[in-house]
Amino acid sequence: MKVNQAEIVMSAVSKAQYPEDRLSEIALSGRSNVGKSSFINKMIQRKNLARTSSKPGKTQTLNFYLINESFYFVDVPGYGYAKVSKREREAWGRMMEEYFTTREPLKAAVLLIDMRHPPTEDDLIMYDFLKYYDLPVIVVATKMDKIAKPKRQKHLKVIEDDLELEPEDVVIPFSAETGEGKDQVWGKIKGFL
Ligand code: GTP
Ligand code: MG
Numbered sequence: 001m002k003v004n005q006a007e008i009v010m011s012a013v014s015k016a017q018y019p020e021d022r023l024s025e026i027a028l029s030g031r032s033n034v035g036k037s038s039f040i041n042k043m044i045q046r047k048n049l050a051r052t053s054s055k056p057g058k059t060q061t062l063n064f065y066l067i068n069e070s071f072y073f074v075d076v077p078g079y080g081y082a083k084v085s086k087r088e089r090e091a092w093g094r095m096m097e098e099y100f101t102t103r104e105p106l107k108a109a110v111l112l113i114d115m116r117h118p119p120t121e122d123d124l125i126m127y128d129f130l131k132y133y134d135l136p137v138i139v140v141a142t143k144m145d146k147i148a149k150p151k152r153q154k155h156l157k158v159i160e161d162d163l164e165l166e167p168e169d170v171v172i173p174f175s176a177e178t179g180e181g182k183d184q185v186w187g188k189i190k191g192f193l
Contacts, residue, residue, distance in 0.1 A: 030112030032078030
């Protein structure tokens with residue numbers, strides 16, 4: 001997809017702040033620091049529209065990025081970051097649940113998994129949660145540039161097996177460094193818009 005225009009229109013913490021134009025939304029999902037914000041930047045060819053950081057916990061709100069005035073990428077705070085209080089974790093859970101379970105324009109979630117490691121317990125819970133709510137999931141194995149080519153297939157297989165991937169789903173290897181996987185992911189996303 002050729003992206004001509006991208007802008008942030010809202011950083012939301014609750015429903016009342018979500019955009020009201022009913023354009024389709026594709027949401028990111030994944031543990032803190034996995035590369036959700038980097039993924040958005042690479043997909044839309046913008047260096048730092050979505051703010052990234054080498055430290056986990058960078059994205060704190062639901063950030064709606066309007067793309068080509070036709071749909072939104074929704075960047076979300078990651079899970080699994082140890083250094084948050086119980087209260088913060090509960091607030092995060094409420095924000096995620098409110099968005100993922102009630103949001104009508106939400107067409108699909110991109111679940112990012114770090115390709116270097118097997119999925120975490122939280123990754124398995126997230127995949128099951130999205131499937132339970134009948135939300136189409138695009139599983140993306142990111143940071144593929146950090147794994148030597150001959151080992152990549154094996155890493156993908158571990159992710160597929162551990163998630164107990166449903167037959168309709170695939171794992172797409174991706175790198176926000178090199179852009180590998182980008183066209184394949186766009187192909188999937190287009191199918192949901
Ligand atoms: P939170 O907002 O904290 O949930 O994190 P996030 O998932 O948005 O991660 P972010 O995009 O901020 O990236 C975290 C770190 O991983 C940054 O240092 C990125 O440069 C790095 N990173 C992300 N994707 C890739 C990738 O594909 N390859 C490599 N080598 N590094 C990546
Ligand atoms: Mg982020």
